[in-house]
Amino acid sequence: MPGIFEALPGIEAPVGAISRGLARMWEGAASEGKPSPPSEHAKAIQVNFVLHLGLNTDAADAVRQFETAVRFSRRYPSRVVVLCPLHDDTGVSEIRAKVYGECTLGKSPGDTRCCEFVMLSYPRWARTNLENQVSVCLSTDLPLYYWAHRFSEAARLADYRYLLTTARRVLIDSATAPADAIGYAWPRPENVRDLAYARLLPIRQSIGQFLSRYPVAALSTGLKSIRLGHGADVAAEARILLAWVVDRVAAAGAPAGFPATAAPGGPPGSFELSFGYDGGKAFAWKADMATGRATFDADFGTGHTVMLATAALLLPENALSEAMFF
Amino acid sequence: MADSERHPFLQGLSKHRGAPPTVVVIFGASGDLTARKLIPAIYNLSFDNLLPADFHLVGYGRKPIPDEEFRTIASNAVKEFSRRELDAAVWKRVAASTTYVAGGYDEKAGFDRLAEHIKDIEKGVGSEVQALFYISTPPSVFFPIIQNLGASGLGGRYLGKPHHSKVIIEKPFGTDLDSARALNAELRSVFEENQVYRIDHYLGKETVQDLLVQRFANSIFEPIWNRNYIDSVQITVAEDQGVGTRAGYYEESGCLRDMIQNHTTQLLALTAMEPPGSFEAEALRNEKVKLLKAIEPVALGPDKDMARAQYAAGMIGGKKVPGYLEEKGIAPDSSTETYAALRLSINNWRWQGVPFYLRSGKRMPRRVSEIAVQFKRPPGTIFPQKEGFNLAPNTLSFQIQPDEGLSLILNAKIPGLDTRTQPVKMSFRYATTFGSNTPEAYERLVLDAMIGDGTLFIRGDEAETSWALYTPVLKYWRSQGPKGMESYAAGSWGPEGADLLLTSRGHVWRQP
Numbered sequence: 001m002p003g004i005f006e007a008l009p010g011i012e013a014p015v016g017a018i019s020r021g022l023a024r025m026w027e028g029a030a031s032e033g034k035p036s037p038p039s040e041h042a043k044a045i046q047v048n049f050v051l052h053l054g055l056n057t058d059a060a061d062a063v064r065q066f067e068t069a070v071r072f073s074r075r076y077p078s079r080v081v082v083l084c085p086l087h088d089d090t091g092v093s094e095i096r097a098k099v100y101g102e103c104t105l106g107k108s109p110g111d112t113r114c115c116e117f118v119m120l121s122y123p124r125w126a127r128t129n130l131e132n133q134v135s136v137c138l139s140t141d142l143p144l145y146y147w148a149h150r151f152s153e154a155a156r157l158a159d160y161r162y163l164l165t166t167a168r169r170v171l172i173d174s175a176t177a178p179a180d181a182i183g184y185a186w187p188r189p190e191n192v193r194d195l196a197y198a199r200l201l202p203i204r205q206s207i208g209q210f211l212s213r214y215p216v217a218a219l220s221t222g223l224k225s226i227r228l229g230h231g232a233d234v235a236a237e238a239r240i241l242l243a244w245v246v247d248r249v250a251a252a253g254a255p256a257g258f259p260a261t262a263a264p265g266g267p268p269g270s271f272e273l274s275f276g277y278d279g280g281k282a283f284a285w286k287a288d289m290a291t292g293r294a295t296f297d298a299d300f301g302t303g304h305t306v307m308l309a310t311a312a313l314l315l316p317e318n319a320l321s322e323a324m325f326f
Numbered sequence: 327m328a329d330s331e332r333h334p335f336l337q338g339l340s341k342h343r344g345a346p347p348t349v350v351v352i353f354g355a356s357g358d359l360t361a362r363k364l365i366p367a368i369y370n371l372s373f374d375n376l377l378p379a380d381f382h383l384v385g386y387g388r389k390p391i392p393d394e395e396f397r398t399i400a401s402n403a404v405k406e407f408s409r410r411e412l413d414a415a416v417w418k419r420v421a422a423s424t425t426y427v428a429g430g431y432d433e434k435a436g437f438d439r440l441a442e443h444i445k446d447i448e449k450g451v452g453s454e455v456q457a458l459f460y461i462s463t464p465p466s467v468f469f470p471i472i473q474n475l476g477a478s479g480l481g482g483r484y485l486g487k488p489h490h491s492k493v494i495i496e497k498p499f500g501t502d503l504d505s506a507r508a509l510n511a512e513l514r515s516v517f518e519e520n521q522v523y524r525i526d527h528y529l530g531k532e533t534v535q536d537l538l539v540q541r542f543a544n545s546i547f548e549p550i551w552n553r554n555y556i557d558s559v560q561i562t563v564a565e566d567q568g569v570g571t572r573a574g575y576y577e578e579s580g581c582l583r584d585m586i587q588n589h590t591t592q593l594l595a596l597t598a599m600e601p602p603g604s605f606e607a608e609a610l611r612n613e614k615v616k617l618l619k620a621i622e623p624v625a626l627g628p629d630k631d632m633a634r635a636q637y638a639a640g641m642i643g644g645k646k647v648p649g650y651l652e653e654k655g656i657a658p659d660s661s662t663e664t665y666a667a668l669r670l671s672i673n674n675w676r677w678q679g680v681p682f683y684l685r686s687g688k689r690m691p692r693r694v695s696e697i698a699v700q701f702k703r704p705p706g707t708i709f710p711q712k713e714g715f716n717l718a719p720n721t722l723s724f725q726i727q728p729d730e731g732l733s734l735i736l737n738a739k740i741p742g743l744d745t746r747t748q749p750v751k752m753s754f755r756y757a758t759t760f761g762s763n764t765p766e767a768y769e770r771l772v773l774d775a776m777i778g779d780g781t782l783f784i785r786g787d788e789a790e791t792s793w794a795l796y797t798p799v800l801k802y803w804r805s806q807g808p809k810g811m812e813s814y815a816a817g818s819w820g821p822e823g824a825d826l827l828l829t830s831r832g833h834v835w836r837q838p
Contacts (some may be wrong), residue, residue: 205343212333213453251334305452309379
């Protein structure tokens with residue numbers, strides 16, 4: 001079974017000659033008639049982006065995340081460095097590099113955007129060198145974003161301290177990271193964002209827009225309980241969604257102490273949110289990510305309303321941009 | 327509105343993701359603008375999940391059109407004009423809530439039917455629904471529409487609440503100062519100012535908004551953004567098209583009304599205004615009005631601050647094109663200008679003595695809009711021109727369209743043993759950095775109106791101040807008839823008189 005470095009696309013290049021490797025790669029693409037940068041201008045860079053594939057990442061998962069980074073870069077041209085750390089017991093004694101490039105053809109020749117990726121495979125002993133090596137691959141002065149995918153050992157934070165400190169945002173995904181990852185001693189915890197929370201943006205928007213049509217008192221008065229049923233595959237999102245709803249009803253003036261429970265066991269990709277009230281009020285929202293459909297069923301004392309709506313989680317590349325820029 | 331003042335369930339979401347249940351009513355539903363811009367804008371907002379789930383679109387027009395036919399017309403518009411391909415699932419959502427009401431613009435009963443239709447929608451929604459009326463009609467029916475919105479009660483829905491009725495009105499906001507005042511008075515008889523959104527789509531362009539970001543989010547520009555460092559400013563809004571099918575409208579309008587009074591003047595205001603205290607609508611619009619009020623009256627007469635011309639036969643893109651007077655629907659003795667240029671002076675501390683040159687025209691060599699800020703020449707003490715040094719004044723140019731971006735002319739050393747200098751261009755291109763599939767101006771503006779954000783719209787007093795500046799010019803030109811009207815060959819950059827506006831001050835027009 002190949003390692004993650006081998007599984008990723010690209011051309012191997014000497015670590016000391018990555019720039020030359022990139023130039024040769026584009027020359028090769030041009031000679032084969034493949035899209036290549038028409039000029040230096042086409043290699044636009046908005047951000048530096050480090051994708052750190054943690055030790056628990058397998059080859060298929062690495063390719064999936066790499067492809068997400070590629071799709072992200074089509075929209076937000078980035079200089080991407082992919083970190084592929086090796087387990088301590090591999091006995092490897094060198095850093096290896098691969099280069100990969102891709103051009104997106106736009107509506108006009110001036111709209112061609114090309115991105116460059118550098119993959120680095122390294123044993124842990126090389127960590128003292130690693131940050132310097134990454135720095136020469138990044139574009140000076142542009143902001144750095146760091147996606148710590150399946151980063152699972154708090155003890156290794158120190159290996160990446162400089163990058164994690166200078167990053168404008170550090171992204172983790174609580175759906176795949178250890179439960180306590182968000183609480184690691186990140187150098188700048190205020191910059192850490194959870195991709196699971198970002199993925200929920202359309203859901204938060206949909207529920208928020210629906211409930212914001214009602215006065216806050218109608219939502220909070222008499223609230224007895226909140227229940228969120230969900231499929232096992234969206235457990236992380238459900239945990240975050242429930243916390244968000246509880247926080248919002250509290251902001252709307254609901255008294256503290258009502259039970260808020262998550263109930264796994266629903267069909268895959270499903271959510272069922274309901275508020276229990278004293279008296280005749282009711283609110284329920286059911287959503288199915290597979291069909292992209294949701295139903296609101298509400299009565300806050302001004303009449304019974306049933307409304308169909310869309311329901312979807314953000315695509316991975318859109319969740320990245322949401323977590324990075326907003 | 328501060329985030330903490332919003333409904334708790336909207337806090338933390340972008341303001342553009344918080345639109346309330348809304349019904350958008352388009353007057354002029356079968357018109358060109360509706361097909362080219364409004365329907366595609368609504369489709370793309372739906373594509374981006376920015377419309378509320380309870381969104382409804384209602385077309386209103388004189389022609390009876392069944393709902394299903396209107397949906398077909400709308401989907402064809404998306405297919406032809408949207409920046410994105412039509413996605414069946416997205417369109418199904420929009421189509422399901424798209425309906426049509428037939429009625430005359432001066433027919434009160436038609437507006438009563440519309441009011442009933444909106445009430446029915448509201449019943450289905452189960453809560454109060456915001457009504458946003460988009461007047462996309464010829465100006466001749468602005469007044470009856472506004473009056474009937476008042477008479478039917480549609481204009482006053484939910485006054486005092488954030489989801490009160492709103493009205494978007496397309497230019498022209500009058501044809502001179504008197505008519506602008508009359509239109510504003512009519513609007514004010516039905517609506518509060520904060521219900522009125524006068525649209526100038528230039529303000530919805532990404533690059534125009536970027537002008538504000540470049541000016542006020544970069545500390546390097548503000549210290550030199552004044553008469554101490556800036557020599558002159560040129561604002562160009564050029565079209566390569568002729569009058570086309572708009573002959574009737576254009577004959578009445580002309581270049582000054584069609585382009586200078588609105589788009590070009592908005593670019594001027596954003597370039598020259600003082601930094602607003604915040605990015606709130608009123609703060610920004612206050613500064614624009616202050617700037618417009620500081621512009622000195624245009625000196626009228628030959629060899630003064632203005633030039634006008636009509637295009638004569640010439641060549642565009644290698645093909646012969648007729649002159650304005652030979653165009654279909656144009657009177658052979660027309661004295662409507664297809665080109666206008668002005669030299670404006672701003673009488674304030676920042677800009678006194680810096681000429682602002684504005685020009686716009688049809689049948690110019692290419693479609694281009696740009697703002698070029700030319701800085702003063704460096705003192706030639708080290709690299710004197712007489713010794714052969716080629717030094718250009720630094721010029722910062724904002725390309726509004728096409729090739730949206732920013733470029734700066736700097737002087738650099740030509741590599742070699744001798745010290746020789748040459749101007750070089752440093753460029754930033756929107757498309758290469760951000761891609762070109764960015765939201766259309768109308769998407770941003772329609773959504774802004776839905777959420778009640780008037781920052782990128784024209785306030786009533788702003789429209790009047792602008793007309794106060796240009797109405798004397800219009801009156802003077804009308805008094806002169808064809809006298810003094812120059813001509814320029816189609817495909818050229820304009821008449822000689824426009825060149826003289828600049829050469830008399832030691833400047834020349836750019837050829838962007």
